[in-house]
Amino acid sequence: MVSVHAVDIDRTSETPTYRQVANILRERIRSGELKRGDQLPSVHALVIETGLADATIRSAVRVLKDEGLVRTAPGRGVFVC
Amino acid sequence: MVSVHAVDIDRTSETPTYRQVANILRERIRSGELKRGDQLPSVHALVIETGLADATIRSAVRVLKDEGLVRTAPGRGVFVC
DNA sequence: TCTCATTTGTTCGTATGTATC
DNA sequence: AGATACATACGAACAAATGAG
Numbered sequence: 001m002v003s004v005h006a007v008d009i010d011r012t013s014e015t016p017t018y019r020q021v022a023n024i025l026r027e028r029i030r031s032g033e034l035k036r037g038d039q040l041p042s043v044h045a046l047v048i049e050t051g052l053a054d055a056t057i058r059s060a061v062r063v064l065k066d067e068g069l070v071r072t073a074p075g076r077g078v079f080v081c
Numbered sequence: 082m083v084s085v086h087a088v089d090i091d092r093t094s095e096t097p098t099y100r101q102v103a104n105i106l107r108e109r110i111r112s113g114e115l116k117r118g119d120q121l122p123s124v125h126a127l128v129i130e131t132g133l134a135d136a137t138i139r140s141a142v143r144v145l146k147d148e149g150l151v152r153t154a155p156g157r158g159v160f161v162c
Numbered sequence: 163t164c165t166c167a168t169t170t171g172t173t174c175g176t177a178t179g180t181a182t183c
Numbered sequence: 184a185g186a187t188a189c190a191t192a193c194g195a196a197c198a199a200a201t202g203a204g
Binding site: 097098099133134135136137140154155156157 | 186187188189190195196197198
């Protein structure tokens with residue numbers, strides 16, 4: 001598991017919150033902070049950290065999944081591809 | 082669960098899209114294709130199949146619910162009465 | 163084997179804002 | 184003004200897979 005650090009969401013931004021979360025996570029992958037096989041913070045952890053709703057976090061994960069950057073494993077977590 | 086088959090929406094029709102969806106589902110119930118207790122396609126499945134928005138599909142389901150043709154069960158699905 | 167906590171998956175409900183016709 | 188449609192966001196419940204013990 002990799003710690004989450006700050007996930008700062010700008011509620012006033014034009015960018016939807018779920019895309020902000022996706023952008024932050026994507027940048028961590030791109031930068032190498034999150035490497036292949038690393039587990040992302042769980043949906044629950046991100047809910048706590050961001051104060052956003054469960055469904056909103058799931059939307060963010062879906063974006064990265066659709067981009068092929070991560071894969072989800074039911075009962076285990078979300079992992080960098 | 083019952084498969085969805087084609088759900089053809091006519092964007093140019095006078096009939097609102099949500100009513101078109103309601104009409105199609107109603108006809109499947111009337112014809113016996115969908116029987117008492119059968120589960121309708123989920124909102125998500127219909128969103129994918131029709132290309133319409135979540136809220137639009139929900140409007141269609143609400144029509145059938147108001148007519149007493151179906152009942153909704155949160156976390157489970159929509160079922161024929 | 164069984165139980166429990168964790169985690170993702172799936173489902174409907176509700177509300178708000180915006181755009182279009 | 185009103186109806187329709189879409190996007191976003193949050194709430195809630197249930198299911199299924201996993202792993203620890």
